[in-house]
Amino acid sequence: MEKQIKIFDTTLRDGEQTPGVNLNLHEKLEIAAQLERLGVDVIEAGFAVASPGDFEAVREVARHIKKCTIASLARTMEKDIDRAWEAVKEAASPRIHTFIATSDIHMKHKLRMTEEQVLDRAAAMVRYAKKYCEDIEFSPEDAGRSRPEFLYRILEAVIKAGATCVNIPDTVGYTVPHEFGTLINGIKNNVTNIDKADISVHCHNDLGLAAANSLAALENGATQLECTVNGLGERAGNAAIEELIMAIGTRKDYFNVNHSIDTTQIYRTSKLVSSLTGIKVQPNKAIVGSNAFAHESGIHQHGVLSEKSTYEIMTPESIGLTQNRMILGKLSGRHAFEERLKEMGYTALSKEEIKKAFEKFKALADKKKIVLDRDIEALIEEKVSQVPEVFELVSFQINSGNKLISTAVVGIKRNGVVTTEAATGDGPVDAAFNAMERVVGLDLKLEDYGLKAVTEGKDALGEVTVRVSLKGGIFVGRGISTDVIEASIKAYLNAINRIAIEKNEYGS
Numbered sequence: 001m002e003k004q005i006k007i008f009d010t011t012l013r014d015g016e017q018t019p020g021v022n023l024n025l026h027e028k029l030e031i032a033a034q035l036e037r038l039g040v041d042v043i044e045a046g047f048a049v050a051s052p053g054d055f056e057a058v059r060e061v062a063r064h065i066k067k068c069t070i071a072s073l074a075r076t077m078e079k080d081i082d083r084a085w086e087a088v089k090e091a092a093s094p095r096i097h098t099f100i101a102t103s104d105i106h107m108k109h110k111l112r113m114t115e116e117q118v119l120d121r122a123a124a125m126v127r128y129a130k131k132y133c134e135d136i137e138f139s140p141e142d143a144g145r146s147r148p149e150f151l152y153r154i155l156e157a158v159i160k161a162g163a164t165c166v167n168i169p170d171t172v173g174y175t176v177p178h179e180f181g182t183l184i185n186g187i188k189n190n191v192t193n194i195d196k197a198d199i200s201v202h203c204h205n206d207l208g209l210a211a212a213n214s215l216a217a218l219e220n221g222a223t224q225l226e227c228t229v230n231g232l233g234e235r236a237g238n239a240a241i242e243e244l245i246m247a248i249g250t251r252k253d254y255f256n257v258n259h260s261i262d263t264t265q266i267y268r269t270s271k272l273v274s275s276l277t278g279i280k281v282q283p284n285k286a287i288v289g290s291n292a293f294a295h296e297s298g299i300h301q302h303g304v305l306s307e308k309s310t311y312e313i314m315t316p317e318s319i320g321l322t323q324n325r326m327i328l329g330k331l332s333g334r335h336a337f338e339e340r341l342k343e344m345g346y347t348a349l350s351k352e353e354i355k356k357a358f359e360k361f362k363a364l365a366d367k368k369k370i371v372l373d374r375d376i377e378a379l380i381e382e383k384v385s386q387v388p389e390v391f392e393l394v395s396f397q398i399n400s401g402n403k404l405i406s407t408a409v410v411g412i413k414r415n416g417v418v419t420t421e422a423a424t425g426d427g428p429v430d431a432a433f434n435a436m437e438r439v440v441g442l443d444l445k446l447e448d449y450g451l452k453a454v455t456e457g458k459d460a461l462g463e464v465t466v467r468v469s470l471k472g473g474i475f476v477g478r479g480i481s482t483d484v485i486e487a488s489i490k491a492y493l494n495a496i497n498r499i500a501i502e503k504n505e506y507g508s
Contacts (some may be wrong), residue, residue: 006224013044015232025234048087070096085132095135102140130162137165144170165198173206181216188189188221200224201320210239219478229273242287267320268345275381278476379384390500400428407430464491
């Protein structure tokens with residue numbers, strides 16, 4: 001008989017710990033709503049005690065998402081657990097996830113506690129959390145390097161105290177698949193009350209083994225897999241949800257398990273997370289990379305044209321892609337555009353959002369002979385990545401050349417008043433950025449600038465992603481245009497607007 005496994009997504013918690021990622025409340029809600037459509041069982045929405053912003057994000061996700069369990073992480077401390085409960089208590093299905101380290105190296109150097117002290121603290125805090133809600137998850141941090149005998153004791157104690165799920169993290173990505181599978185099997189056979197709790201696993205990818213370790217755990221009795229979209233997370237990241245789900249589905253003959261994931265939402269989810277975090281998916285990334293279903297070799301092309309299964313072990317349609325490519329251009333009507341959006345998986349857009357997207361499409365079609373799927377994706381994702389426009393671009397003029405000092409004049413509107421400033425710089429983009437900083441009165445540090453063509457050809461959309469820092473915070477901005485200077489200015493202004501909203505630097 002096939003068993004049902006749970007999928008626990010921690011993109012909004014561990015995924016946001018990816019260096020350089022800083023999601024605002026609107027973006028977290030967008031991702032949470034997409035995770036709900038994807039069909040995950042549990043969304044770990046954040047670490048409520050970490051900051052007021054984290055608390056607010058967890059609480060808003062708990063209020064809006066009704067088809068998933070909503071969890072908040074908490075150390076084995078009363079104040080953490082209190083704060084976690086305050087954040088998740090309005091969820092349709094709340095969970096408190098508490099943790100303490102159990103490896104010798106962590107207990108000695110970080111906690112400075114004995115095994116007995118750790119065990120007593122863990123059991124006591126699970127009992128404390130249990131007074132708030134029924135669903136309590138406990139994690140022995142760095143379980144992959146912990147002594148199995150101690151793990152058995154602490155897991156038995158926390159289950160007795162009321163834990164409904166015990167999560168076994170390979171916190172530093174140290175284990176290898178056979179070793180990790182053996183650890184899970186040992187827990188299943190040596191923890192006397194393990195039948196009263198789900199066995200979860202949370203694997204990091206430091207050695208590139210996160211997905212393999214998670215699947216080895218599944219073979220040995222794990223009933224919940226913890227993962228992130230695109231494998232985001234601390235250091236080298238976590239097990240990627242798309243890799244786990246498609247491995248289980250493609251090799252159903254081997255794993256023989258069921259899950260609740262709608263795989264046709266995988267590609268859409270990956271693109272949304274990539275767009276909002278500013279972390280690009282590498283082209284050869286399994287499942288969701290741009291080359292995952294591409295065939296360049298003549299031998300491969302011949303094989304796929306004869307029989308797809310010769311070089312495709314899963315179909316593009318199974319993750320939400322389509323093989324049919326309707327060529328859209330300036331003569332295409334709204335009906336064809338809407339049908340294309342549906343085929344691409346954009347089924348949750350409102351009429352107003354479709355109307356605005358169509359207007360952008362028609363404007364782009366006047367500049368490009370053919371508008372491709374990736375152009376449409378970029379237009380839709382630009383909408384999602386927007387924040388309220390405290391500052392609005394009105395105009396810009398660039399004077400640049402190999403014998404000239406680059407000069408930019410930029411006009412920006414705020415509260416109906418247009419302010420224009422000029423500046424020089426080391427190239428047209430630098431000059432434009434300097435002029436914008438003069439208008440808004442901020443001294444920003446550009447940490448990263450990325451420019452890529454959305455499609456091929458001289459008329460391709462340029463997509464610019466910038467990361468800027470101010471007062472210790474990192475802000476991501478994104479802009480697209482067939483003019484790369486305009487895309488750069490849009491991206492920088494997008495980041496400035498994030499600063500204005502999130503740091504409340506300016507009144508409305």
